[in-house]
Every structure is written in C-alpha cells, then in structure tokens.
Amino acid sequence: MRNFTLFYIVVFFVLSLNETTHAQIVISKPSFKAIITQACASSSFNNFDVTFAFSPESNLESSNQFIVELSDENGSFSNPTIIYTSNPGAVTTSPVEFSFSLPTTTAGEAYRMRAKSTAPASISGSSNAFPAYYKIHDTDFSINNLIETAVYCSGGSYLLAIDDINKFSGNSPLQYPSLTYKWYKETSQTTSVFVSEGNTLSVNQPGTYFVETNYGSCTSDSVSNRVTVSEASSGSTSSINSSLGNPYCSTDGPTVLSAINANGYQWFKDGEVISGATNQMYETNESGEYAVNIDLGDCMTSATINIDNTGFTSSIDVDDVNNIDENETLIATLTTSANNPEFKWYLNDTMINGATNNSYEVSETGNYKVVVTQTTGCNASTEFAFIVREAFPNVEKIPNLISPNGDGVNDTWVIPQNYVSGTNTEVLLISSQGKIALRTKNYQNNWPENQIAFGSINPVYYYIITTSDGKTKKGSITVVR
Structure with missing residues (x-):
C-alpha cells in the first residue's frame, strides 16, 4: 500500500512539473530596430522603434500583457519608466515591435531597456547600455x-x-x-x-x-x-553690441548699445562726451559714431561702433575728392542693400534731370551727391557726397591765396602744369615758423590735405619751386577761411 501511494505522489509531481515548464516563455532583450548607438530626441524628433522576441508563442495566456521598461541614466531599474504596455491578449506572435518617445527629463549615458510578460510571468535580460538625451533647448543662444x-x-x-x-x-x-x-x-x-x-x-x-x-x-x-x-595692452579695444543690429530701422524705436562687464563707463557720440551716459548700456535712435571708455579696475579699454539707423547698408566706389583730366569722365556707382531703392543725383545741390540709376557718369567738375531711399520696409534715406575737380588745370600763375573751406572753389593750391606731377619738379612749402609743411617731386595740386588751424591772423606759408633744370620760383601763400 505504501508503494502504491508513493507511485501516485511521484506521478503527480512529474505532471505538475511538466505543466509548469510548459507555461513558461523566454523573452529576448529589447533592441532598437535601426542600428543606432544613442537616442537623441528633441521637440522636432522623438520617435524610436524597438523590437524584442519571445518563445514559444503557444505558452502565452489570453490575458497576457507585454511591458517594456526604461531604466534610469545609470542603468538601474529600481524606479523604471514604462515606455510600452500591450493590451491584454493583443500580442500573440513574435517578434514584438513598437515605438516610444523619450521622457523630456531624459539625460544620461547608460540607459537600458527590459521587457516583461504578465501571463506567464517572465522577464528579459536588460538591453545594451546606450546614451539618451531629450534636448529641451536646441537652438543658438547668446553669451x-x-x-x-x-x-x-x-x-x-x-x-x-x-x-x-x-x-x-x-x-x-x-x-x-x-x-x-x-x-x-x-x-x-x-x-x-x-x-x-x-x-x-x-x-x-x-x-x-x-x-x-x-x-x-x-x-x-x-x-x-x-x-x-x-x-589689456596699450590701445586695446573691445566691441559694442546694438540690440536691433546695425544698421537698424529708426521707425522700430531706439536701439540699446551694450559694452562688456566692467567697473565704470563713459559714452561718447561723434567724439563728444554724452552727459550722464555712464552705464553699461546706452539707448539711442540716432546715427553716428559711438564710443565708450571702459574702466576694468586695474586698467582701461575702449570700444566704438558706427551706428546706421536707415535699416540698410550702402557704399560708393569713389573718393571724397576726385581729380579728372580735361575731357575725362568718372563713373560713380552706389551699391546698396535697400529694398526697391530710389536714386537721385545732384550737382552743386541741383538735382540732375534723368539721373535715377545707381551709377552716374560724371563729366563736369563740381560738388556731387547721391541720395538713396529705401521705399519698401523701413522708409529711410542716406546720402554720399563727393567732389570732382580738374586734376591739373591749366593755370598761368602761381596763386598766393587759397581758401580751404570745402566749397570746391580755391580749396587747394593749384599751380601751373609745368610744375606738377610728372615734371620732376620739387615743391617745398615752409610755415612762417620755419617748419616744412610739404616737400615732394610728385605734387598733385592737393595741398593742404589736412585741416589747417587758424589763429588770430591768417596763416602764411612760403614756397620754393625748383625745376629739373635748377630754375626756382619763390613766393608766399596766405590761407584764408
């Protein structure tokens, strides 16, 4: 009787063990479908495809759910994030494929995934470690x-x-x-x-x-x-930032000029101190050259910016003063970024009829200017002025009076052509104090090039002109306003 009872116990144990073994499944560790080594997400992309396999399919129960977990940044599943859960009985075949999005708090180098089933209960090994980040800020920023x-x-x-x-x-x-x-x-x-x-x-x-x-x-x-x-060294400089850019449109309101972090500041406009402008920032709606002296504590530095409030950039390809020979012409061309620009050319403050292109061929001497206006967007204008004069006019006498006041008439000392550039004639100018103001064998009829300081009396200079054959001409020049 004891042997018969023992037989039934052994048979029951074997049948139970067989049933338990039959109910198990094996789940492979999850992996990305694409061959990637890192998961990098942002607001514009956050979708990753994952797959895992299991077997045998026949052991799944009708209530089974598959669950996939994401570890923390160190690979720990002590507090995992669930990234996938199937509906009960919905998944019956292997492999399983799904997509998921990274949580916005994801940031680390050693994340892992693992898959679990509920009926029967089983768990996979963890996936290979991979970096994963949700890039919550992914655009340029300023310092x-x-x-x-x-x-x-x-x-x-x-x-x-x-x-x-x-x-x-x-x-x-x-x-x-x-x-x-x-x-x-x-x-x-x-x-x-x-x-x-x-x-x-x-x-x-x-x-x-x-x-x-x-x-x-x-x-x-x-x-x-x-x-x-x-x-910092002698003459070292920094730079200035304009909040609205440069150029900017004055109709958009003032721009804010900013200097680097320092202990103290003094702002200037066109070389003049701006009273009370002693902060790191200065607000303006005017064009001009702005500068700031910057106190760094143990040393000083400075910065400059040339502000343009027209909203566009422009340039012209001629000098402030241009010389042309008789019967010669000069083509002046203005380049601009203005939208739908309008051009107007002037000679001696009189608008030139029909001159409405960005280029103009100059054939007369005089004072010229061109005004360019942006007609779409920021409605603004800017102008360029220049002088055109005869290079070496055929004068008969050496003048003893000039008036360098910028009116285009008698601004420079113009002498006969047989003494100017190309004749190997030396031109020497000496101030009344005995200092040499000019010495050249290539005179361009362009003195004075720099501004002359006037005192209580008009300055007087003395000239000595020596030709290539040793002949000389001497005299004086009085400079008036």
Whole structure:
C-alpha cells in the first residue's frame, strides 16, 4: 500500500512539473530596430522603434500583457519608466515591435531597456547600455550680451556668462534648471578643447571661447556665440553690441548699445562726451559714431561702433575728392542693400534731370551727391557726397591765396602744369615758423590735405619751386577761411 501511494505522489509531481515548464516563455532583450548607438530626441524628433522576441508563442495566456521598461541614466531599474504596455491578449506572435518617445527629463549615458510578460510571468535580460538625451533647448543662444570681444587686466580675469535673455531669437537655456554646460576654447577654425563646466567661465588666458549645452554623446545645436578675450595692452579695444543690429530701422524705436562687464563707463557720440551716459548700456535712435571708455579696475579699454539707423547698408566706389583730366569722365556707382531703392543725383545741390540709376557718369567738375531711399520696409534715406575737380588745370600763375573751406572753389593750391606731377619738379612749402609743411617731386595740386588751424591772423606759408633744370620760383601763400 505504501508503494502504491508513493507511485501516485511521484506521478503527480512529474505532471505538475511538466505543466509548469510548459507555461513558461523566454523573452529576448529589447533592441532598437535601426542600428543606432544613442537616442537623441528633441521637440522636432522623438520617435524610436524597438523590437524584442519571445518563445514559444503557444505558452502565452489570453490575458497576457507585454511591458517594456526604461531604466534610469545609470542603468538601474529600481524606479523604471514604462515606455510600452500591450493590451491584454493583443500580442500573440513574435517578434514584438513598437515605438516610444523619450521622457523630456531624459539625460544620461547608460540607459537600458527590459521587457516583461504578465501571463506567464517572465522577464528579459536588460538591453545594451546606450546614451539618451531629450534636448529641451536646441537652438543658438547668446553669451556676453552678444559682444564679440572682451578684455581683462594683466593678472586679472574676465567672466563670461550665459545671457538671461537670449539675444538670438528663442529663449535662454537658463530657463531650464536641469541643463548643464561645457565651455570650450578654440584651437583652430575647426577645432576646440574642453576647458570647464558651469553657467559661467572665468577667463585669464587669451583666446576665443564658447559654450554648449551638455547633451553628452548627442550632438548639441544649443551653442553660444564666440567671444575673443585678450589681455589689456596699450590701445586695446573691445566691441559694442546694438540690440536691433546695425544698421537698424529708426521707425522700430531706439536701439540699446551694450559694452562688456566692467567697473565704470563713459559714452561718447561723434567724439563728444554724452552727459550722464555712464552705464553699461546706452539707448539711442540716432546715427553716428559711438564710443565708450571702459574702466576694468586695474586698467582701461575702449570700444566704438558706427551706428546706421536707415535699416540698410550702402557704399560708393569713389573718393571724397576726385581729380579728372580735361575731357575725362568718372563713373560713380552706389551699391546698396535697400529694398526697391530710389536714386537721385545732384550737382552743386541741383538735382540732375534723368539721373535715377545707381551709377552716374560724371563729366563736369563740381560738388556731387547721391541720395538713396529705401521705399519698401523701413522708409529711410542716406546720402554720399563727393567732389570732382580738374586734376591739373591749366593755370598761368602761381596763386598766393587759397581758401580751404570745402566749397570746391580755391580749396587747394593749384599751380601751373609745368610744375606738377610728372615734371620732376620739387615743391617745398615752409610755415612762417620755419617748419616744412610739404616737400615732394610728385605734387598733385592737393595741398593742404589736412585741416589747417587758424589763429588770430591768417596763416602764411612760403614756397620754393625748383625745376629739373635748377630754375626756382619763390613766393608766399596766405590761407584764408
């Protein structure tokens, strides 16, 4: 009787073990369908395809669900994120394929995935580790108020910082407290080296620096502008940023000029001190050359910017003063970025009939100007003035009076052609104090080229003209306003 009972116990155990073995499945570790080594997501892309296999299919129960979990950044599943759950009984064949999106908090180098079943209960091994980041900020951002250069005193340093308000379009990465940053120093136009981490960088070595949002193995498009930092020396300069750009449209309101971080400031316009303008920023809606003296504590530096409020750029290909020979012409051409530009040319303040193109062929001497107007967008104008005069007019006598007042008449000392450039004649001018003002064998009928200072009496100069055969002419020149 004991043997018979033992037989039934053994048979029951074998049948139970067979039934338990039959109910199990084996699940392979999940993997990405595409051959990728990292998951880099952003607002414009966040979809990843994953697959895993299981067997045997016949062991699945009708209530089974498959669940796929994502570990933390260190590969731990102590508090996993579920990235996929199938409906009960919906998946009956292998392999299983699904898509998922990274949580916006994802940031790390060693994430893993694993798959689980509920009926029967089974769990896969964890996937290979992979970097994964959701790039919550992935556009350009500004540092140093978008100022391209900075200066530090010898033995000191300069602090570069990410701007709270992005000077480019978009928001500042500082709005996302979870982000971290890596600073780099350029070693060439295409290479750089890592120097530090953090929101700021204290620089005490010359070089060009920039910072990226730290997305580990994923490529970051969240990159700052470059700033070139140098050690202060005699005549060292920085730069100024205009909040509306340069040129800007005055109808959009004033622009804000910004200088680098420092202890103190003094702003200038066209060489004149701007009273009360002693802050890091200065607001203006006027064109002109602006400068700022910058107190760095142990040393000084300066910066300048030539502001144009027309909203477009223009240039002309002739000099302020141009010489042409008799029967010669001069073609002046204006280049501009203005939208639908309109051109008007003037001679001696009288508009030239029919001259409405960007080029004009000058055949007469006189005072010229061209006005270009942008007719679409920012409605603004700018003008260029220039003088055209006869190169070596055929005068008979050496003049003893000139009036360099910019009116185009008798502005320079014009002498007969047999004494000017090409005749190997030496022209010597001496001031009443005995100083040499001019000495040349290539006289261009262009003296004085620089402004002459007037005192209580009109300046007098003495000339000695010596021809190639040794003959001389002597006399005086009185300069009047």
